[in-house]
Amino acid sequence: MSSIFDFNREIDIAWCPGCGNFDILKALKGALDDLKIQRDQLVMVSGIGQAAKMPQYINVSFFNGLHGRSLPAATAIKATDPKLTVIAESGDGCTYGEGGNHFLATIRRNPDITNLVHNNMVYGLTKGQASPTSKRGFKTPVQTAGVYLEPFNPAAVAVAMGASFVARAFSGDVDKTREIIKKAIIHKGYSLVDILQPCVSFNKENNFRWYRDNTYYLDESWDSTDRDKAMRNALENNKFSLGVIYNTTENTVFEENLFPQRKESVPLYKTKPGIDKLKKILDSKKV
Numbered sequence: 100m101s102s103i104f105d106f107n108r109e110i111d112i113a114w115c116p117g118c119g120n121f122d123i124l125k126a127l128k129g130a131l132d133d134l135k136i137q138r139d140q141l142v143m144v145s146g147i148g149q150a151a152k153m154p155q156y157i158n159v160s161f162f163n164g165l166h167g168r169s170l171p172a173a174t175a176i177k178a179t180d181p182k183l184t185v186i187a188e189s190g191d192g193c194t195y196g197e198g199g200n201h202f203l204a205t206i207r208r209n210p211d212i213t214n215l216v217h218n219n220m221v222y223g224l225t226k227g228q229a230s231p232t233s234k235r236g237f238k239t240p241v242q243t244a245g246v247y248l249e250p251f252n253p254a255a256v257a258v259a260m261g262a263s264f265v266a267r268a269f270s271g272d273v274d275k276t277r278e279i280i281k282k283a284i285i286h287k288g289y290s291l292v293d294i295l296q297p298c299v300s301f302n303k304e305n306n307f308r309w310y311r312d313n314t315y316y317l318d319e320s321w322d323s324t325d326r327d328k329a330m331r332n333a334l335e336n337n338k339f340s341l342g343v344i345y346n347t348t349e350n351t352v353f354e355e356n357l358f359p360q361r362k363e364s365v366p367l368y369k370t371k372p373g374i375d376k377l378k379k380i381l382d383s384k385k386v
Contacts, residue, residue, distance in 0.1 A: 196231045
């Protein structure tokens with residue numbers, strides 16, 4: 100099925116055949132098409148890694164920055180032009196490892212951006228070291244005796260930090276992932292979608308079968324506004340729940356609280372600050 104985000108030429112994709120990233124690419128483009136988002140109204144941001152190559156395979160404007168630094172760049176882009184749809188997309192190592200503190204700070208700020216995290220529980224670009232979400236006992240060429248650290252739990256941390264939208268998806272279910280991504284984009288405020296996906300080359304344990312056997316979907320009766328229940332669900336360690344775990348609209352949205360945007364929602368580059376406006380701001384801060 101064609102998408103307005105397809106290139107009109109053949110492109111060279113560097114992912115391994117069978118990689119879960121391909122399914123996430125399908126789900127994302129499908130979600131963008133369903134929501135009728137225009138190419139000139141979308142900006143994607145990423146860091147470093149196999150997942151961070153995603154914006155290069157979508158025909159859209161993007162910013163590819165330093166390892167783990169996609170979220171502050173995405174926040175800044177949204178702040179300068181609140182009308183844009185901004186999606187930050189990287190892997191579990193880039194977002195929860197190198198970008199861990201930015202992950203926490205972004206949750207607190209609650210900018211209206213969507214954060215898609217490809218979680219394959221391994222560093223794929225650098226050929227298979229344990230990532231923050233690798234399970235205990237997972238053996239790699241570096242962790243030859245197995246990982247002994249407790250894995251990072253992004254959903255539990257996000258709920259605990261007061262994130263306004265927390266969801267989990269599985270790349271093997273393209274249509275369901277597409278629907279979850281749509282809900283995340285529509286949500287007003289920071290939305291995290293932790294997308295479980297196999298790395299077919301460097302993680303032989305957490306394969307498609309493993310994810311099928313160790314996940315389940317939240318049913319229609321699930322109350323995603325109940326934070327206490329969401330926390331208990333996120334802390335489950337027998338199987339991963341899939342779907343929208345928690346969401347709220349009560350948090351203040353970051354860019355709406357910025358001074359230039361309070362009265363007029365226009366791109367920052369179109370504002371015309373003058374000496375009188377600057378003097379008024381400075382006078383308002385005097386005590």
